[in-house]
Amino acid sequence: MPVSLSNSRLIYDSLKACNIRLLSALPETWLVHLIRLAEEDPEVSLVRLAKEEEGVGISAGAHLAGVKSAMLMQNHGFLASINGIVSLAHLYKIPLLMLISYRGEFGERDPWQTQGGGVTESLLRSLGIPYKFLEQPDQVGPRIHRAQALAEAALKPVALLLCRDLMWVE
Amino acid sequence: MLRIEALQAIYPCLEPCVVVTIMGAVSAELQSLGHRPNFFYLQHAMGLASSMGLGIALARPELQVVVLDGDGSLLMNLGGLTTLARYQPPNLIHIVFDNESLLSVGGFPTATATGSDLAGIAKAAGVPRVASVRDLESFAASFAEALVADQLTTLVAKVEACGPAVFLTDLPLLENRFQFQRYLKEVRESERSGE
Numbered sequence: 001m002p003v004s005l006s007n008s009r010l011i012y013d014s015l016k017a018c019n020i021r022l023l024s025a026l027p028e029t030w031l032v033h034l035i036r037l038a039e040e041d042p043e044v045s046l047v048r049l050a051k052e053e054e055g056v057g058i059s060a061g062a063h064l065a066g067v068k069s070a071m072l073m074q075n076h077g078f079l080a081s082i083n084g085i086v087s088l089a090h091l092y093k094i095p096l097l098m099l100i101s102y103r104g105e106f107g108e109r110d111p112w113q114t115q116g117g118g119v120t121e122s123l124l125r126s127l128g129i130p131y132k133f134l135e136q137p138d139q140v141g142p143r144i145h146r147a148q149a150l151a152e153a154a155l156k157p158v159a160l161l162l163c164r165d166l167m168w169v170e
Numbered sequence: 171m172l173r174i175e176a177l178q179a180i181y182p183c184l185e186p187c188v189v190v191t192i193m194g195a196v197s198a199e200l201q202s203l204g205h206r207p208n209f210f211y212l213q214h215a216m217g218l219a220s221s222m223g224l225g226i227a228l229a230r231p232e233l234q235v236v237v238l239d240g241d242g243s244l245l246m247n248l249g250g251l252t253t254l255a256r257y258q259p260p261n262l263i264h265i266v267f268d269n270e271s272l273l274s275v276g277g278f279p280t281a282t283a284t285g286s287d288l289a290g291i292a293k294a295a296g297v298p299r300v301a302s303v304r305d306l307e308s309f310a311a312s313f314a315e316a317l318v319a320d321q322l323t324t325l326v327a328k329v330e331a332c333g334p335a336v337f338l339t340d341l342p343l344l345e346n347r348f349q350f351q352r353y354l355k356e357v358r359e360s361e362r363s364g365e
Contacts, residue, residue, distance in 0.1 A: 022229065045228055048256065050249025057218030057250075061190070061225020064210070064351045065233075066358065069225075087214035088222075092347045 002169045008033030010137055011099070011162070014144040015070055020097070021045065022062050022069035024055035030101040030167040031072050052077030056084030060094045068148075070097040075104065075120040076113075078159070085127065085157055095151035095158070097144075102133070102161040107168075124159055131159040134166050171306050173267050173329040174199045177238075179310040183317060184209075184236060188226055188354065191238040192219045194274035195333030196267060200238065202334065205341060207353040213343055217247030220254060220264055227259035230354070232361070234261050234317070241268040241282045248291060254322060255296030263316045264297075264324045271331040292324040299323040 012034055015023070023038045024047040025031060038046040049055055055071040062069040073081070078100050089096050103110070104117015124131045130150060132143050143160060151158040173195065181203050189209045191197045197211035212219045223237035244251070244266055254264065270283035282288060289302035299321050301312045309327050316323035 022225070047224075047228065047253065050252050051247075053218070054221040054224075054247065054250050054253055057215070057221025058225035058228075060218075061222035061227075062229040063225075064222075064347070065226045065229035065354050067229035084215050084218055088212065088218055091214055092343060 003030055003032055004167055004169050005033050007137055007140070007166050009037065010140045011134070011144070012037040014141045016041075016044070017141070018097075018145055018148045019068045020070045020148075021067050022047065022058070023072060024049055024058050024069065025072040026050075026052050026055075026074070026077055028074040028077070028101055028103075030103070030162060031074070034072055034099075051080055053081040053084040056081055056088050056096065059096050060088055060092065063094055070099060072099050074101045074116075075161075076116045078120065079116060079123070082123070082127070085129075089157050090127075093155035095155050097148050097151050098129075098157055098159045100159055100161055101167065102163050105164060107164045120161070127157075129157050129159050131161055133161050133163050135163040136166065140166070171304065171309065171327065171329050173269070173327075173333065174202070175306055176267070176309050176327055176329060177203060179306055180313050183313065187234045187236045188230075189236045189238065190219050190223045190226070192216065192240050192243045194240075194337050196238050196240060198334045198337045198339055201339045201341065207349045208357075209346075210350040211341075211346055216243045217250065219243060220247060220250050223262055223264065224250075224254055224257065224259065226354075227262040228257060230358070231259070231261055233354075233357070234263070235259070236263045236265065239264060239266045241266060241270060241280050241288060242272045244288060245280055245282075245286075248295075251292050251295040251297065251324070254324075255292075255298075258298060258322045260320045260322060262322050263313070264292075264322070265313070266324065266326045267329050268326050269329050269331040273331055273333050274337060277331060289324065289326040292326070297322055297324045300326070302326040302328070304328045
């Protein structure tokens with residue numbers, strides 16, 4: 001599977017360096033290595049979800065209980081989480097570190113991913129969620145660190161879009 | 171059984187617990203019995219109270235977490251039952267007050283009014299301990315058993331579809347949120363200093 005293992009490891013190590021100890025996830029192709037890394041790591045609790053919106057609740061509970069968490073999802077999972085983001089994370093000022101695989105963008109060959117790709121950034125902007133791309137390996141560490149810093153200072157969701165150039169090896 | 175009576179019956183036992191409730195009547199009735207800093211009322215995001223409870227229970231295995239859910243809310247996150255069952259935090263008690271109604275928005279019937287069985291769904295999802303009760307005595311007894319069972323429990327309590335006249339209380343959402351977070355922080359610090 002041409003998902004980049006080295007860049008997945010880079011992302012995973014950067015999350016660990018930010019003291020992330022709980023990861024919620026719903027599998028998607030680009031996230032396979034990240035999920036396996038979490039699965040094999042006794043220092044991290046991996047919570048496999050039935051639907052991504054649950055992850056908003058789990059991260060909110062973990063935050064109030066003093067444990068740092070992150071959410072791994074596809075952009076369609078972000079779409080499925082919006083009510084939770086608005087009526088829990090925004091309403092109660094909960095920091096969320098969301099790593100969203102940005103499917104349906106330039107280079108996408110799966111027709112079914114394209115509609116979600118076309119609305120992802122405009123929805124993030126509509127919701128007032130700050131976001132940056134992770135496109136190059138040298139961006140990964142600093143941007144994850146800064147995204148978490150902003151989420152915790154602003155007490156709000158912050159998104160990192162995992163892009164094709166970083167995640168996929170042609 | 172009235173939900174307020176059920177809440178009264180277990181209220182003393184909730185003092186050392188971490189409690190997450192859904193919105194509407196459950197939140198207002200628990201507050202009417204007396205707010206405590208270890209009570210969090212999720213006043214929206216229907217369905218996610220059980221997910222929040224799971225997050226707290228996994229993050230803090232030393233705490234006893236009690237989620238006060240409802241049929242309307244749980245029906246919005248049935249998949250969450252499979253997630254609870256998958257991780258089975260032994261320190262989580264999931265109470266579902268089933269009044270077969272979306273009481274706070276006009277009392278329209280939920281699917282439990284036409285036969286959907288939430289206890290059956292929880293059991294089939296893999297929740298290891300499930301009970302369904304209809305009277306106050308059984309409810310109090312089942313809750314007491316769940317407290318000492320050390321195993322994830324879903325307790326479905328059939329209650330009447332009635333509640334308080336108003337749901338709004340004088341506790342602002344963010345005051346509740348920060349007070350609850352501080353409680354969870356201080357209880358950890360006091361445990362550490364006690365060691």
